[in-house]
Amino acid sequence: MKSALIASCLLLAATAAEAGSAMPTAGSTSQPVGHYEFCQRYPSECRRNPVRAVVKLTPALWAKITEINYAANVGIFPRTDEEMHGVPELWSYPTDQGDCEDYVLFKQRALEKEGVPASALLITVVKQRNGDGHAVLTIRTDQGDYVLDNLDDRVLSWDQTPYTFLKRQSDADAGRWVTIEDFRDLLVGSVR
Secondary structure, eight states: OHHHHHHHHHHHHHHHHTOOOOOOEEEEEOOOHHHHHHHHHOGGGSSBOSSOOOBOOOHHHHHHHHHHHHHHHHHSEEOOHHHHHSSSOOOOOOSSEEOHHHHHHHHHHHHHHTTOOGGGEEEEEEEOTTSOEEEEEEEEETTEEEEEETTEEEEEEGGGSSOEEEEEEOSSBTTOEEEEOOOTTOOOOOOO
16 A cells, blocks of 8 residues: 555656646537436536636545546446447446446546545546547646546546547536637648
8 A cells, every 4th residue: 555655656746747737628518418418317416616626736636536547447347328228328327337428427426525626527528539439537736637537547637648628517517518629639830
């Protein structure tokens, strides 16, 4: 246990040296259908946030983030909503199996139980390199925005992931979504 804490602290120090950036967001956008239906079933999970938080990334918090990310990734068996529920899309809290949104909901709830404010834990929709949609959890910290992903046991700065970021929950209201301005892959050219 002590060696795991030391490793987490060293990893935090290395990460802090390469501190990430805050994800640039723009105006409101559409709420994913699966999240809308989730909000109908769990209205208390989709309310305005009284405080818009950016959490201080301490060694203890980093250890907890990495622990929860890894525990979910190895403890939840990946299955599609079609396989589990017979429908194409159903966002739900997983027990032992789930798809990407279910992992996100599990991690979000677990970190809230550890005292992280809901407004710092945002469901985020991305596009994978192969064009498929995917969901990850973004945690907003004073050292940038970090991603917890069921496809990667590492917790990475959002701008160090292979994804194109599309939209995420608003930090002001868990039932609202904002566009992400992800310009990292744009090529800049000039004509003479």
